[in-house]
Amino acid sequence: MSGDPRTVVRKFLARPQHEGAGAVVRRSIGRFELKYFDPFLVLDEFSLTAPAGFPDHPHRGFETVTYMLQGSVTHEDFEGHKGTIGAGDLQWMTAGRGIVHSEMPASHGTQKGLQLWINLSSRHKMIEPRYQEIESSDIAEANEDGVNVRVIAGESLGIRSPIYTRTPTMFLDFTLEPGAQIKQPVPESWNVFVYVLEGEGVFGKSRSSSTTAHHLLLLGPGDRLKAWNRSSKTLRFILVGGEPIGQPVVQWGPFVMNTQEEIDQTIQDFENFENGFEKARYWRSEATQDQEF
Template sequence: MGPPSTFVGLPVIPPNDPSLNAPSPTPRAIRQILEARSQPEGAGATVRRSIGTPSLRHITPFLLLDHASISPGAGFPDHPHRGQETITYILSGAVDHEDFAGNRGTIYEGDLQFMTAGRGIVHAEMPHEDGTGRGNVGMQLWVDLPRELKDVEPRYRDLRASEIPRVEADEGRVGVKVISGRSYAVDGVRELAYTPVWLLDVTIQAGGRFRQALPAGWNAFAYTLEGTTTFDTGATMEKVARYHNAVFEQKGDQVLAQVPADAKEAARFLLVAGMPLDQPVVQYGPFVLNDASGVRQAIMDYQSFQNGFERAEGWQSEIGRVMV
């Protein structure tokens, strides 16, 4: 991938945040629980979408959450973006990436890619064919960019599975991959995205209890991947089955989760939190701006190959040619 541009994002771990050191932390309640229903997307791919739907259009700074399954021959051929960042996390298999600036690479199981679209990019994301015929599964999260950073140059940051810190708690019954943020006094890799986001991959074995402080006022949700997770909200115990998104209230200091001792399987979920952005969101497909005129300009720029999309003229990805 090309060299990263100078990082100017806000701190991932806010200094002196009261919720991260609360002497008597209060658990966050759950605002809503959404089932991630399957739907077609891209060219032959299937996604379970739980943010970016009529039930939950946005939850600042988050714009979209897809749990994607990409079979051989399917994928996401050449398409544009402007005004957001995307975080792609590979759960199984591998995905190839290529863009109009000549950047090309592959992310494998457990790897992540943080892409800043900024003022404009055109790229393709396709399954990495390894000859086994197995599908590829991953998560993609779209994160809004602050208004003043909508026009930054596009960039990438790949995070390999081997670089992600891991921590165990509750006598080994809880395991956390600290992708970004802090969990059990272990910090993840910082400076991955312009908009501060915490991303934790949590597994709880039978009888395990998980406790996680979150920055004050940040929006947060848990997307369940495996098993059934019980969230302790202080007033109730909420059981959430796999492929659901539990969206938390902003009030409170921590998220509490557990799995009963008699459970027949472990639970796994992604806990995600992000700093809210005080700005309007106007979205048209892959273009995310702050007003309708900005969206119209993005469409015009893409169609006219200008203002960030100059390199799209005549460009076609090698990995996307199979779809043509």
């Protein structure tokens, strides 16, 4: 590593807001102050308590990464795909040309997790939908000097994730015990951020002020991140980076394309049940049918 360590250039507190059908999210990317951080469209820390959830809704033109922190969520789509992801499990869904699905609580109490939307380049926006799902026990994990890392995507402490990312992406879940520190390499050309889940930590420079839970940190140029846990409690955060796509972004709700004409065509396709949305005409998820919204 011959470059410079990355420093914090912007900092946001993700405040709770309502989304979906009664769900509460802390949105840090995709908000008024930060609409897009190429290639990342949305980052939500979500909280669901039945009957709240995300009933049937469409997507086109990007990928969604759902990483459960507590409880479990059942997802269904109009292709007949159905499953439940629990605490520590991961679903990496490529919406591509079109998907309609639901994400609803699968257990009692409050379900918590993260959902990240990653943009696709113009040549990948209309590919066929696909899923990659990894159970918690199969996520690559390493421990070293008071640092635990779960490698969702990319590489850390000598281990690599099997997840395939069409838009080159790293997604690391770090837990630092009191007194621990890390130095994580990141590609110099990528956009990189940190989101703090619990505890408080120092990021970028050793003399920086501590950052607490629910804060998003955008990192400046450099080839590595340094972080320290100087508190008496455990620090947990995600480090996410991606290769910028550098193409125009036109978004209309759950549709993300490159031009307004493509968005207009997507809306028409969805309303007319064609060009990827054919199966939406008669489909409703079981979870949504069981609830009244």
